[in-house]
Amino acid sequence: MKLNPLPIDAILPQLVQTLGHAACTVLRAPPGAGKTTRVPPALLDSGLAGAGQIVLLEPRRVAARSAAARISFERGAPLGAETGYRVRFESRAGAATRIIAMTQGVFLRMLHDDPFLERVGVVIFDEFHERQLDADVGLAMVRRVQREFRPELKLVVMSATLDTAGLSDYLDHCPVIESSGRMHPVAVSYLPRHVSGPIAPLVIEALEQLLTETPGDVLVFLPGVGEIRRAAEALRPIAAQHDLAVMQLYGDLPLDQQQRVLVPLAQRKVVLATNVAETSITIDGVTGVVDSGLARTLRFEPGVGLNRLELGRISQASAEQRAGRAGRTAPGTCLRLWTAAEQRLLAAEEVPEILRVDLAAAALQLACWGETELADFGWLQSPPPASIEQAIALLGQLGAVVDRRPTELGRLMARLPVHPRLARLLVEGARLGQPRRAALAAALLSERDPFRRAPGGRRTSQHRSASDVLDRVTALEDFERRAGPDSDLAPLDTGAARATLRVRDQLLRLLEGEEPSRDAQACDPDEAVLRALLVAYPDRVARRREPAGRRALLVGGRGVRLADESAVGEADLFVCVDIEEVGQGEALVRQASAIERDWLPADRVTSGVDVQFDSQRERVIGWRRTRYADLVISEAPTSIPPDVDPGPILAAAILDRFGDGWPLSEDESAFLARVELLRGAMPELELPDIASRLIAAWLPELCAGQVSVADVRKQSLLGVWKSHFTALQLQAIDRHAPERLQVPSGSFVALRYELGKPPILAVRIQEVFGWRQTPRIAGQRVRVLLHLLAPNMRPQQITDDLESFWTNTYSQVRKDLRRQYPKHAWPEDPWTAQPEHRPRSNRRS
Numbered sequence: 001m002k003l004n005p006l007p008i009d010a011i012l013p014q015l016v017q018t019l020g021h022a023a024c025t026v027l028r029a030p031p032g033a034g035k036t037t038r039v040p041p042a043l044l045d046s047g048l049a050g051a052g053q054i055v056l057l058e059p060r061r062v063a064a065r066s067a068a069a070r071i072s073f074e075r076g077a078p079l080g081a082e083t084g085y086r087v088r089f090e091s092r093a094g095a096a097t098r099i100i101a102m103t104q105g106v107f108l109r110m111l112h113d114d115p116f117l118e119r120v121g122v123v124i125f126d127e128f129h130e131r132q133l134d135a136d137v138g139l140a141m142v143r144r145v146q147r148e149f150r151p152e153l154k155l156v157v158m159s160a161t162l163d164t165a166g167l168s169d170y171l172d173h174c175p176v177i178e179s180s181g182r183m184h185p186v187a188v189s190y191l192p193r194h195v196s197g198p199i200a201p202l203v204i205e206a207l208e209q210l211l212t213e214t215p216g217d218v219l220v221f222l223p224g225v226g227e228i229r230r231a232a233e234a235l236r237p238i239a240a241q242h243d244l245a246v247m248q249l250y251g252d253l254p255l256d257q258q259q260r261v262l263v264p265l266a267q268r269k270v271v272l273a274t275n276v277a278e279t280s281i282t283i284d285g286v287t288g289v290v291d292s293g294l295a296r297t298l299r300f301e302p303g304v305g306l307n308r309l310e311l312g313r314i315s316q317a318s319a320e321q322r323a324g325r326a327g328r329t330a331p332g333t334c335l336r337l338w339t340a341a342e343q344r345l346l347a348a349e350e351v352p353e354i355l356r357v358d359l360a361a362a363a364l365q366l367a368c369w370g371e372t373e374l375a376d377f378g379w380l381q382s383p384p385p386a387s388i389e390q391a392i393a394l395l396g397q398l399g400a401v402v403d404r405r406p407t408e409l410g411r412l413m414a415r416l417p418v419h420p421r422l423a424r425l426l427v428e429g430a431r432l433g434q435p436r437r438a439a440l441a442a443a444l445l446s447e448r449d450p451f452r453r454a455p456g457g458r459r460t461s462q463h464r465s466a467s468d469v470l471d472r473v474t475a476l477e478d479f480e481r482r483a484g485p486d487s488d489l490a491p492l493d494t495g496a497a498r499a500t501l502r503v504r505d506q507l508l509r510l511l512e513g514e515e516p517s518r519d520a521q522a523c524d525p526d527e528a529v530l531r532a533l534l535v536a537y538p539d540r541v542a543r544r545r546e547p548a549g550r551r552a553l554l555v556g557g558r559g560v561r562l563a564d565e566s567a568v569g570e571a572d573l574f575v576c577v578d579i580e581e582v583g584q585g586e587a588l589v590r591q592a593s594a595i596e597r598d599w600l601p602a603d604r605v606t607s608g609v610d611v612q613f614d615s616q617r618e619r620v621i622g623w624r625r626t627r628y629a630d631l632v633i634s635e636a637p638t639s640i641p642p643d644v645d646p647g648p649i650l651a652a653a654i655l656d657r658f659g660d661g662w663p664l665s666e667d668e669s670a671f672l673a674r675v676e677l678l679r680g681a682m683p684e685l686e687l688p689d690i691a692s693r694l695i696a697a698w699l700p701e702l703c704a705g706q707v708s709v710a711d712v713r714k715q716s717l718l719g720v721w722k723s724h725f726t727a728l729q730l731q732a733i734d735r736h737a738p739e740r741l742q743v744p745s746g747s748f749v750a751l752r753y754e755l756g757k758p759p760i761l762a763v764r765i766q767e768v769f770g771w772r773q774t775p776r777i778a779g780q781r782v783r784v785l786l787h788l789l790a791p792n793m794r795p796q797q798i799t800d801d802l803e804s805f806w807t808n809t810y811s812q813v814r815k816d817l818r819r820q821y822p823k824h825a826w827p828e829d830p831w832t833a834q835p836e837h838r839p840r841s842n843r844r845s
């Protein structure tokens with residue numbers, strides 16, 4: 001057979017020659033150059049693989065199948081003979097197969113059986129620019145095999161666009177071969193203004209424009225099968241009008257239909273494709289591209305704790321690739337269904353998956369392969385340490401690893417082509433005698449949701465299972481029996497429903513040989529699914545806050561709320577299978593599944609007494625609590641155990657509530673002021689500093705042995721404070737900052753101390769006749785501030801200079817008050833007058 005020439009042909013001899021002496025080579029060429037179809041046969045024919053296979057790794061099932069088909073076709077051999085493929089659930093290869101295309105995920109699982117790739121001569125990573133997690137993992141694994149065990153193994157990394165320098169550095173500065181390929185100019189235009197809503201009408205408009213502007217076929221990029229089907233429907237009228245062949249291209253399409261898209265037709269083709277057409281599959285004759293700007297890419301969805309396909313905007317790099325598809329054979333046109341302003345907001349390129357997705361599956365694969373030190377594994381780009389820890393923690397909870405080493409269960413799980421959670425679900429379902437239902441649950445959780453909208457409303461009694469997952473399982477089983485599009489639960493997308501059932505059957509086949517355990521008979525078929533879900537989501541157990549309420553608390557302390565449509569109406573405990581983040585507050589649980597308390601694994605259930613402050617009763621009390629991880633599943637008040645001192649707990653609670661606002665009594669304030677005054681005036685006393693120590697410092701002593709705030713209120717800080725002074729110091733305080741002062745009348749009058757203020761002596765004028773000067777304390781260093789009181793006990797004068805009062809002011813005061821209080825003494829000469837001691841009187845007399 002005479003092959004049509006492709007740009008890559010020119011560099012194939014160079015590639016073969018380079019690989020003759022180099023262990024690795026990077027090959028860069030634009031999409032459509034012929035990398036996928038021509039490189040593997042060239043390497044086979046060169047003998048570089050020896051007797052081994054050439055493994056061609058593709059990021060997608062559709063690419064693996066179509067590559068194998070095309071290579072077989074060009075080699076004039078049946079598919080599955082010299083060239084074959086292996087993808088999830090499907091294989092066309094035999095003993096004679098030399099070139100085998102496979103997905104990266106299948107390759108990782110293959111490494112379990114053939115850890116040193118002994119049957120392989122060359123490994124080719126195709127489309128490496130997509131940087132899927134499995135590609136990064138696989139590349140690091142192959143590197144290690146090559147370096148440590150198989151120096152003769154050849155490695156080729158191919159890509160359409162890539163920073164090839166970094167990759168070459170990683171591969172010991174290996175040679176880079178480039179084939180530029182010829183590209184024609186592509187005119188790119190944007191929407192004049194932002195349009196929201198369904199894509200189909202925009203596609204029609206764009207298509208009508210392109211049909212007049214370009215002569216060739218048109219490629220339309222849409223995010224998924226649903227959008228493709230709807231667009232195909234909407235395009236019918238103009239397809240008829242313009243005699244167009246509207247075709248679909250996506251990953252799940254059967255091989256023959258996929259191949260039909262690639263065959264040239266007399267009619268003009270309009271191909272509605274997912275991003276498989278971005279670089280994986282090249283359709284000849286395209287001169288027009290319509291780009292929705294959307295794609296479903298794998299993302300870690302914290303809500304379901306799984307990696308799932310999620311709708312999002314593509315990057316600028318990807319938009320450029322898509323536009324380039326119009327200019328392969330002639331100048332082309334690309335219409336982008338977004339505005340030029342929006343274009344500037346797109347990410348420059350995709351973040352590699354290894355930096356953003358859940359690593360549990362990869363960590364399990366690596367652990368089973370013998371690599372447990374994920375942090376220093378020879379990565380092209382290391383994953384975030386937190387992701388590694390999270391992955392290992394989850395695998396531990398699933399029972400897949402212990403001390404980072406795989407358990408027997410873990411090895412079993414690693415062979416199943418689903419996330420470890422779902423693998424665990426499958427294994428548990430099989431053990432409980434319900435592999436089929438567990439497989440359906442796993443298929444529902446990993447594949448496209450066949451329910452058109454959230455179930456609810458039309459729930460009938462037979463769907464009252466207290467599990468949203470089980471409800472869906474039952475609804476799909478009903479669908480399978482009746483094959484009708486409507487379930488009792490919610491309208492079904494029959495295509496997706498059938499696909500889900502197919503995945504179930506495929507998973508089921510992989511489970512064959514998993515024997516039910518002996519106690520399986522005892523387990524009700526519904527209960528088996530619920531129990532298996534708990535085992536798959538051990539970190540997602542929640543407890544309802546109040547009976548029949550919708551709010552609950554999740555392990556780890558997060559608050560969640562059950563969606564209205566959830567069937568889990570009463571159960572105290574349930575697992576949250578699908579959690580939707582809604583803003584900052586409580587997350588919304590879309591799918592939950594009830595569990596029984598005694599299903600919880602005993603080794604994670606603990607029981608004990610917590611002694612804690614009850615803020616309502618303002619006292620420390622005991623609670624006997626049973627917990628699953630950190631989630632309280634039952635509790636009752638109990639007495640404080642004798643070995644627990646409630647004091648520190650009380651102190652912490654008081655500090656928390658009052659901070660430094662704990663009120664000091666008058667006595668306490670006065671003592672504090674006296675000490676401070678003396679610390680300032682008489683440093684030689686070396687009194688301890690009690691003022692600058694906050695209440696926090698004294699609380700533990702104050703609260704020792706106490707149980708309630710009321711108890712503490714009855715305590716005084718004075719005792720605590722005084723215990724920090726020596727007896728001599730306390731005597732000195734009494735002497736130098738006395739509580740009372742004797743005045744000339746003989747009375748002992750109280751001194752008022754306030755922090756930062758001079759001491760105040762409030763005394764009737766008549767009692768201090770004879771005092772010439774202001775009295776002083778603190779070793780004569782601090783003057784007292786006199787509040788000189790009239791007979792009605794109101795301050796007549798405030799002074800710290802008594803001498804000046806007598807000399808300058810007293811005569812006027814005497815004049816004013818004499819008539820008012822004639823019974824009191826108002827001598828002309830206060831220095832020599834007899835002070836008088838009289839009970840207080842404010843009568844006018």
Ligand code: ADP
Nearest residue numbers: 030031032033034035036037070262282283284
């Ligand atoms: P690359 O991998 O470099 O992107 P491919 O090897 O996929 O390039 O494709 C090279 C050429 O072979 C393209 O022009 C493509 O259209 C053509 N081709 C590949 N598969 C088929 C097929 N099944 N039918 C028709 N043409 C095909």
Ligand code: MG
Nearest residue numbers: 035036279280
């Ligand atoms: Mg290719």
